[in-house]
Amino acid sequence: MKKEHDKPFDLWYPPEGSVVPGLHVNNSICQGKVPFTPSEGRKVKWYTCGPTVYDKCHMGHARAYLTFDIIRRIMEDYFRYEVLFQVNVTDIDDKIIKRARCNKLVADYEAESKAFEDVCTDVDAAVGALKAKLEKKLSELQEPLPDGTPTRLRDERETLLKEQMLKVEQVRQTEEAVEAAKADKSVPKVIATGRDALSEWLDALKGHTVDDHSVFDAHGRKYEDSFLQDMEQLGVRRPDLLTRVSEYVPEVVIFIQKLIDDKFAYESNGSVYFDTSKFKCAGHAYPKLKAGQKAVSSEAAAAATEDVTASAAEMAEGEGALSSSFTDEKRSAFDFALWKKSKAGEPWWDSPWDKGRPGWHIECSVMATEVLGANMDIHAGGSDLKFPHHDNEMAQSEAFHGCNQWVNYFLHAGHLNIRGLKMSKSLKNFITIQQALEEHTPRQLRLMFLMQSWDKDMIYSDQVMEDARAKEKLFVNFFRNVKTLLREGGSKMQNWRQAEKDLAEKLQACQANVHVALCDNFDTTTAMAALVNMASEVNKYMNSMPETDLRALLIRKTATYITQMLRTFGVIEGHDDIGFPSAESAGGGDAEAMVAPYVDAMVQFRDQIRERARKEGLKELLELCDAVRDDVLVSLGVRVEDRTDAPSTWMKDDPETLKREVEEKRQQAKQAAEKKRRNQLNTKIKELDKWTKARVTPQEMFKAEEGKFSEFDTETGIPTKDNEGKPISKSVAKNLEKMRKKQTDLVEDFLAKGGFWLLNGNKILTD
Numbered sequence: 112m113k114k115e116h117d118k119p120f121d122l123w124y125p126p127e128g129s130v131v132p133g134l135h136v137n138n139s140i141c142q143g144k145v146p147f148t149p150s151e152g153r154k155v156k157w158y159t160c161g162p163t164v165y166d167k168c169h170m171g172h173a174r175a176y177l178t179f180d181i182i183r184r185i186m187e188d189y190f191r192y193e194v195l196f197q198v199n200v201t202d203i204d205d206k207i208i209k210r211a212r213c214n215k216l217v218a219d220y221e222a223e224s225k226a227f228e229d230v231c232t233d234v235d236a237a238v239g240a241l242k243a244k245l246e247k248k249l250s251e252l253q254e255p256l257p258d259g260t261p262t263r264l265r266d267e268r269e270t271l272l273k274e275q276m277l278k279v280e281q282v283r284q285t286e287e288a289v290e291a292a293k294a295d296k297s298v299p300k301v302i303a304t305g306r307d308a309l310s311e312w313l314d315a316l317k318g319h320t321v322d323d324h325s326v327f328d329a330h331g332r333k334y335e336d337s338f339l340q341d342m343e344q345l346g347v348r349r350p351d352l353l354t355r356v357s358e359y360v361p362e363v364v365i366f367i368q369k370l371i372d373d374k375f376a377y378e379s380n381g382s383v384y385f386d387t388s389k390f391k392c393a394g395h396a397y398p399k400l401k402a403g404q405k406a407v408s409s410e411a412a413a414a415a416t417e418d419v420t421a422s423a424a425e426m427a428e429g430e431g432a433l434s435s436s437f438t439d440e441k442r443s444a445f446d447f448a449l450w451k452k453s454k455a456g457e458p459w460w461d462s463p464w465d466k467g468r469p470g471w472h473i474e475c476s477v478m479a480t481e482v483l484g485a486n487m488d489i490h491a492g493g494s495d496l497k498f499p500h501h502d503n504e505m506a507q508s509e510a511f512h513g514c515n516q517w518v519n520y521f522l523h524a525g526h527l528n529i530r531g532l533k534m535s536k537s538l539k540n541f542i543t544i545q546q547a548l549e550e551h552t553p554r555q556l557r558l559m560f561l562m563q564s565w566d567k568d569m570i571y572s573d574q575v576m577e578d579a580r581a582k583e584k585l586f587v588n589f590f591r592n593v594k595t596l597l598r599e600g601g602s603k604m605q606n607w608r609q610a611e612k613d614l615a616e617k618l619q620a621c622q623a624n625v626h627v628a629l630c631d632n633f634d635t636t637t638a639m640a641a642l643v644n645m646a647s648e649v650n651k652y653m654n655s656m657p658e659t660d661l662r663a664l665l666i667r668k669t670a671t672y673i674t675q676m677l678r679t680f681g682v683i684e685g686h687d688d689i690g691f692p693s694a695e696s697a698g699g700g701d702a703e704a705m706v707a708p709y710v711d712a713m714v715q716f717r718d719q720i721r722e723r724a725r726k727e728g729l730k731e732l733l734e735l736c737d738a739v740r741d742d743v744l745v746s747l748g749v750r751v752e753d754r755t756d757a758p759s760t761w762m763k764d765d766p767e768t769l770k771r772e773v774e775e776k777r778q779q780a781k782q783a784a785e786k787k788r789r790n791q792l793n794t795k796i797k798e799l800d801k802w803t804k805a806r807v808t809p810q811e812m813f814k815a816e817e818g819k820f821s822e823f824d825t826e827t828g829i830p831t832k833d834n835e836g837k838p839i840s841k842s843v844a845k846n847l848e849k850m851r852k853k854q855t856d857l858v859e860d861f862l863a864k865g866g867f868w869l870l871n872g873n874k875i876l877t878d
Contacts, residue, residue, distance in 0.1 A: 131626070132626075132627055132630040132631070133146055133147070133630060134146070134147040134190060134629075134630050135147060135630060135631060135632055136520055136522065136632050136633070137522070137566050137632045138520045138521060138522075139400055139497065139521040139522070139523045140399055140400065140518070140520070140521050144631075144632050145520075147520065149192065149488050150486060150488055150519065152193075153191070153192050153193050154192075154193045154195070155186065155192045155193065155194045155195070155488045155489060156195050156197075156483040156484075156486075156487040156488050156489070157183070157194055157195065157196050157197065157487070157488060157489040157490075157491065158197045158198075158199075158475070158479040158482075158483060158487055158489070158490050158491070159179055159196070159197070159198045159199075159350075159490075159491045159492065160199065160475060160490075160491070160492035160493070160496060160500075160501075161198040161199045161200050161201065161338075161353070162200060162201065162334075162335075162338045163201040163204045163206055163207065164200060164201065164202055164207065164330075164331045164332075164333075164334035164335045164337075164338060165204065165206040165207040165209075165210045165211075165330070165331075165334060166210060166334060166536060167334065167337055167341075167543045167544070167545065168337070168338050168341050168543065168544050169534060169536070169541035169542055169543050169544065170527055170534060170541065170542050170543075170544060170547050170571055171493075171526070171527045171533070171534035171535060171541060172544070173341075173345060173527075173544050173547070173556065174493075174524055174525070174526070174527040174560065174569070175491075175492065175493045175524040176342060176345070176347055177345060177347065177556065177557060177560050178524040178560055178565045179491050179522070179524065180345075180346075180347040180348055180681060181557070181560065181561065181565070181633070181635065181680055181681060182491075182522070182565065182633050183196060183348065184348065184679055184680060184681050185629055185633055185635075185679060185680070188678075188679045189629060189679050190629075194351075195351055195482075195483070196348075196350050196351045196352075197350060197351065197352050197353075197354060197478075197479065197482050197483065198350040198352075198353055198354075199353075199354050199355070199356070199474070199475055199478050199479075200331075200335055200338075200353060200354070200355045200356070201356055201471070201474060202328075202331035202332075202335065202355050202356055202357050203331075203356045203357055203360075203458070203468050203469060203474070204356075204431065204471060205431030205432045205433040205434065205471075206431070206432065207327060207330060207331050208327055208433060208456075208457055208458065209314060209318070209432055209433060210330065211321075211326050211327045211329075211330035211331075212314055212318045212321045212326070212456060213310035213311070213313065213314050213318075214310070214330070215321055215326050216310065216313040216314060216317055216318070216321070217302070217306060217309060217310050217313060220302070220309070220313060221299070221302060225298070227296055227298050227301075230298050230301055230302060231293055231301060233309065233312070234289055234301055234302065234304075234305040234308070234309055235289070236312065237305060237308040237309045237311065237312030237313075238282065238285055238286050238289060238305055238308040240308070240311075240312055240315075241282055241307075241308040241311055241312070242279070242282045242283070242286065245275065245278050245279045245282055246279055248275055249272075249275045249276065249278075249279050252268065252271055252272045252275050253272065256268060270532075270533075273531070273532060274532055274533075274537075274538055277532065277538055277540065278537075278538065278539075281539055282308070285304065285305060285307070285308060288304045288305075289301060289304050289305045291304075292304040292305075318456045319454065319455035319456040320455075320456060321456045322455070322456065324458045327458045328357075328458075331357075335355075341544040341545070344544070344548060344553060345544065345548075345553050345556065345557070346553050346554075346557065346681055346684065347681075348681070348687060352482060354478040354481075354482065356469060356474040356478070359474070359477055359478050359481065360460045360468075360469065362477050362478075362481055363450075363469045363473055363474065363477045364450075364462050364463070366473065366476065366477045366480070366511060367383050367449045367450055367462075367473065368463065369511055370383075370385065370449065370507060370510055370511060371383065373510065373511075374386075374389055375389055375390055375393075375507070375510040375511075376449055376507075377442070378464050379440040379441070379442075380440050380452065381452035381464050381465030381466075381467065382440055382448060382450055382451050382452045382464065382465070382467065383448070383449045383450040383464055384440070384441050384442070384446040384447065384448055384449060385446055385447050385448075385449055385503070385506065385507050385510075386442065386443075386446055387443060387445045387446055387447075387506065388442070388443060388445075388446075390506055390510055393510075395506065395509055395510070395515065396515075397502065397506050398498055398499070398502035398506075399502060399505060400497040400498055400501055400502050400505075400521065401422065401497065401498040401502060422445070422498070422499075423444040423445065425498055425499055426444060426445055426447060426499050427444070429447065429471065429472070429499040429500055429503070430447060430448055430470070430471075431448075431451075431470075431471060433451075433454070433457065434448060434451060447470065447472060447499065447503050448470035448471075448472075449469070449470050449472075449473045449507065450462060450464055450467050450468070450469060450470060450473075451467050451468055451469075451470055452464070452465045452466070452467045453465075453466055453467045453468055471500065472499070472500055472503035472504050472507065473507060475500075475504050476504050476507050476508040476511070479508075480508065480511070480512075485512040485514060485517070486512075486514070486516070486517060486518075486519070487517070487518055487519070488519050488520060489518075489519070489520050489521075489522060490504075490518040490520070490521050490522070491521075491522040491523070491524070492522075492523060492524075493523065493524055493526070494523040494524060494525055494526060494566075494568075495526065495533070496523070497523060501521065504517075505517050505518060522566070523566060524565055524566065525563075525564070525565070525566055525567040525568040525569060526568045526569075527568075527569060527570075527571050528568055528569065528570050528571065529541075529542070529570070529571050529572075533568075534571065542571070550576075551576055551579075551580075552583075552765075552767070552768050552771060554583060554682055554765075554768065555576065555579045555580055555583055556579070557680070557681055557682055558579040558582050558583055558639075558682060559575055559576060559578070559579040561635045561636075561639050561680055561682070562578065562579065562582065562635070562636055562639055563575075563636060564634070564636055565633060565635065566632070582639070582643060585643060585646060585647075586646060586673075586677070586682075587750070587762075587764070589646040589649065589650060589670070589673075590670065590674075590762060591750065591752060591760050591761075591762040592650065592653060592760070593649070593653075593666055593667075593670040594703070594760075594762050595760040595761075595762075596653065596658060596661060596663060596666060597663055597666070597667060598707055598711065599658065600663065601658060601659070601661045601662065601663030601666070602659055602660050602661055602662060602663065604660075604662070605662065605664065607662065607665075610652060610655065610656070611662050611665055614648060614649070614652050614665060614669070615665060617645065617648050618645065618668070618669050618672065621641050621642070621644070621645040621672075622672065624637070624638075624641040625638045625641050625642065625676060628641065635680065638676070642673050642676055642677070645669065645672075645673060646673060649666060649669050649670070652666075653666065703762070703763045706763075710749055710761055711761075713744075714751060714758075714759050714761050715758070717736055717739055717740070717751075717759070718758055718759050720732065720736055721733060721736045721753075724736065740753070741773045741776075741777075742773075744761075745766060745769040745770055745773055746766055746770075747766070748763055748764060748765065748766040748769065749761055749762075749763060749764070749769075750762050750763070750764040750769055801857070802861055804854075804857065805857045805858050805860070805861035806861075807854070807858075808828075808858060809827070809828060809851045809854045809855045809858065810827065810828035811828060812828065812850075812851070812854050813828055813829065813830050813847070813851075814828065818834055819833070819834055820832065820833060820834060820839075821833065821834055821835075821836050822836075827851065828851070829844065829847050829848060829851055830847060
């Protein structure tokens with residue numbers, strides 16, 4: 112229909128379509144969703160806080176790294192942004208120094224071959240010291256808060272209290288475990304049981320004696336390699352550049368000197384601190400990320416004091432475990448270290464102020480500045496890094512660059528909680544990534560995170576993982592059914608009936624819903640639900656009519672879209688291949704299509720063998736067919752599913768995933784067989800008990816109950832008087848007669864069977 116326009120068109124009228132939404136992200140600086148606009152076209156400069164390499168990574172770390180990998184993939188592969196992705200490795204840090212020292216000191220202690228009694232004395236002292244320290248902290252946290260304390264601070268205190276109670280309980284368990292270990296008179300066992308406490312104790316005594324700096328470097332390299340291996344196994348896309356702090360120390364010194372020159376930092380006893388008061392007086396906002404910061408000034412004075420105390424405690428924790436002795440050097444508790452003067456037992460680098468090392472916060476600022484410049488689009492990290500780490504990063508960087516906004520968008524991944532508390536090393540309630548991968552596949556872990564909001568806390572539990580496995584199974588079955596149909600051809604007819612029109616409309620709705628969800632702060636929860644629903648709709652369509660009536664092209668289109676989205680999310684591999692495809696697939700076909708005729712022949716031949724073996728009852732041949740399915744083909748990455756009254760289906764899959772599934776099925780079968788055996792055994796035990804009772808004649812059954820009756824009927828054996836010589840009442844006599852009748856029937860049944868059931872029961876129990 113012709114419409115009126117300001118300017119007439121003779122041949123063409125602009126269509127009036129719906130407005131496509133743009134990307135909005137949850138920006139922690141704004142504490143809400145805002146439109147995403149890169150500074151320069153479609154280029155996105157992104158910095159992510161990487162690991163502090165002092166120990167193995169746990170699932171709490173995987174929460175952040177997998178989350179940001181998913182978001183990065185969406186931005187690069189779906190929205191087609193040109194992302195420069197930088198990740199740092201913190202290889203100079205108090206945690207690394209202390210852990211490396213502790214490990215060396217414990218190793219040296221073990222090498223001393225001390226007497227058992229001396230080791231017990233030392234471990235007891237170490238555990239006792241740690242227990243006293245933790246109980247003192249618990250007592251402090253149990254002190255009541257002042258009236259008027261904001262709810263946020265009360266919630267934070269409650270969380271800290273729960274965490275401290277867990278630590279105290281853990282050290283008490285260690286105390287008990289050490290006592291149990293002493294019973295074996297084993298020095299290695301006592302040391303292993305009390306290792307954490309012993310290492311802290313030894314470090315307090317001898318930490319200053321560790322002067323070989325290669326100890327710290329080797330420790331960092333070991334756990335950097337471990338981190339990279341974990342990321343590889345999880346399928347996390349490699350960063351565009353990986354920057355180590357140890358490679359940027361000269362740049363750190365230059366950065367700090369400029370802050371001193373600009374009066375934003377000061378030297379004190381060989382260390383350098385950032386002056387937060389000067390920074391705020393210069394018109395800068397600080398802190399920007401700390402929750403509820405704007406509301407504190409309107410609270411009661413006592414509450415405000417409590418908030419300041421809490422912030423100061425967080426600042427002190429951010430300074431590092433080895434910095435407690437430097438607190439008097441600061442002009443304010445809210446100032447933070449840019450350069451730390453090193454003490455004995457700590458690595459050092461030269462500087463104009465003294466031999467020392469970079470502070471934690473300055474490291475990220477310098478490395479990001481060296482690569483990304485004076486401004487970046489995205490900075491990402493875990494939500495526990497907001498204050499003080501990220502706030503301090505922004506403060507020193509904005510002071511250095513003379514700007515008010517160093518980061519345009521701050522993305523913070525939610526915590527991963529386990530049993531009500533944040534998973535962390537300090538709480539010792541963590542599951543390492545390697546431990547998780549022993550039970551779950553990388554694909555299942557990624558699906559778990561995809562089904563959760565990326566910026567909210569989530570719970571790691573068996574139920575959550577079971578949901579992920581269920582979704583994985585749904586997609587596996589969906590792709591298998593689709594591939595089987597496409598190999599077999601489907602209908603030769605291509606005209607769309609109402610069923611095809613409906614399915615195509617549902618696909619378009621799914622695509623629109625996924626797009627809207629991803630534009631809405633990377634809402635993968637909604638996007639995944641749409642994909643799951645679409646797969647279910649295709650399954651309904653495929654089950655609604657014979658295969659010969661299905662329109663294969665439409666099914667292929669739908670399955671291709673679902674595949675593309677799962678590949679975008681990193682659930683399916685393939686986006687990061689380099690160069691042209693291999694010669695075998697250069698004609699355009701994929702690897703699965705190339706091998707399909709051969710696998711088809713193998714699977715069909717196996718089906719024929721299975722059918723013949725079933726008809727003739729050839730158990731050994733059936734077991735060989737199962738072995739081909741579960742061992743030979745699995746090792747080749749071929750999943751075969753047997754169907755009742757239909758040919759088996761197959762599809763390509765990850766060999767390790769298939770091996771894990773086969774092992775799980777075998778364990779389930781083993782458990783089912785064991786349960787069946789126990790049930791049979793219990794049944795035989797009951798039968799044995801029954802027939803054992805049948806060996807007592809009706810005349811003797813009551814006499815066996817010593818002290819209960821005094822006289823019996825000479826013919827029937829039924830009691831006539833109780834143990835006090837009183838006659839049995841009529842009601843009791845009636846019940847006794849019923850019991851005698853039941854025993855008579857049991858004995859007659861036993862004799863009729865010749866007692867063989869009893870003998871057979873004895874044989875089964877013996878076997």
